[in-house]
Amino acid sequence: MDSSSFAVRCRNVIKVYDTGSQKVTALNGINLEIALGELMMLVGPSGCGKTTLISIIAGILDQDDGYCEVFGEDLLNMSIQRKLNFRARNIGFVFQAFNLLPALNAAENVSIPLIINGMKRAEAERKAATLLEQVGLGARVTALPSELSGGQQQRVAIARALVHSPRLIVCDEPTSSLDHETGHRVMALLKDVALHKDRALVIVTHDARIFDFADRIAKMDDGCIVEVKGATNRNLSFHQPTRSKR
Ligand SMILES: Nc1ncnc2c1ncn2[C@@H]1O[C@H](COP(=O)(O)OP(=O)(O)OP(=O)(O)O)[C@@H](O)[C@H]1O
Ligand SMILES: [Mg+2]
Numbered sequence: 695m696d697s698s699s700f701a702v703r704c705r706n707v708i709k710v711y712d713t714g715s716q717k718v719t720a721l722n723g724i725n726l727e728i729a730l731g732e733l734m735m736l737v738g739p740s741g742c743g744k745t746t747l748i749s750i751i752a753g754i755l756d757q758d759d760g761y762c763e764v765f766g767e768d769l770l771n772m773s774i775q776r777k778l779n780f781r782a783r784n785i786g787f788v789f790q791a792f793n794l795l796p797a798l799n800a801a802e803n804v805s806i807p808l809i810i811n812g813m814k815r816a817e818a819e820r821k822a823a824t825l826l827e828q829v830g831l832g833a834r835v836t837a838l839p840s841e842l843s844g845g846q847q848q849r850v851a852i853a854r855a856l857v858h859s860p861r862l863i864v865c866d867e868p869t870s871s872l873d874h875e876t877g878h879r880v881m882a883l884l885k886d887v888a889l890h891k892d893r894a895l896v897i898v899t900h901d902a903r904i905f906d907f908a909d910r911i912a913k914m915d916d917g918c919i920v921e922v923k924g925a926t927n928r929n930l931s932f933h934q935p936t937r938s939k940r
Contacts, residue, residue, distance in 0.1 A: 786855030
């Protein structure tokens with residue numbers, strides 16, 4: 695498999711948070727490849743580094759060591775402006791805490807990625823409303839986040855991550871506030887809308903009810919990937935992590 699077959703390639707990625715009084719090694723040598731067309735789930739106990747890893751993959755956070763490439767691009771060494779443009783075009787991110795803008799209604803929140811990419815506001819909000827309908831919120835497009843339930847806010851966040859048709863969607867616990875049926879509906883939508891042969895989906899989850907949607911599941915513990923389960927029909931090579939001496 696040549697490098698153009700991969701959405702994401704991580705090699706020996708290390709992240710140490712330094713709070714001044716303490717150093718926390720959040721990632722301790724991550725090796726991971728996610729193929730184009732693949733839905734990869736990341737699981738593992740609280741604090742094992744899942745959010746840190748996907749934040750690096752999405753270019754929201756810089757690693758301290760190692761290499762991470764998204765669609766062949768090394769985000770760490772990009773200029774800030776190029777990185778912003780790359781992320782705006784290619785990446786959709788569903789935050790664990792949703793991160794909706796409180797003063798904007800659902801449709802306005804969802805339209806942000808389109809407006810950043812240059813679409814006129816009215817057209818962007820029309821598109822946002824269509825996507826909100828697809829996540830079951832057609833009747834709440836003008837509601838503020840504070841007027842929505844946790845599960846409804848989560849679906850607004852998912853619609854916002856999908857609206858600009860990014861090539862890589864990264865979701866942090868996207869079904870944590872959803873009931874079984876809504877969770878399945880959202881997962882089916884994510885797979886249907888987001889997953890094409892030239893795209894990929896990375897989903898952090900504790901939710902065993904959605905494991906069946908994954909092509910592969912990578913298990914993390916203590917800053918490392920300790921096991922990868924799932925289909926090998928994409929002929930992916932996976933290298934077990936080598937522990938850093940740090
Ligand atoms: N900004 C930060 N400053 C210092 N330490 C941090 C920071 N963010 C995360 N950490 C630490 O890094 C480690 C990994 O955190 P991370 O948020 O990636 O875990 P997680 O697997 O997503 O956990 P959860 O399942 O609870 O969301 C934890 O020990 C955490 O306390
Ligand atoms: Mg987390």
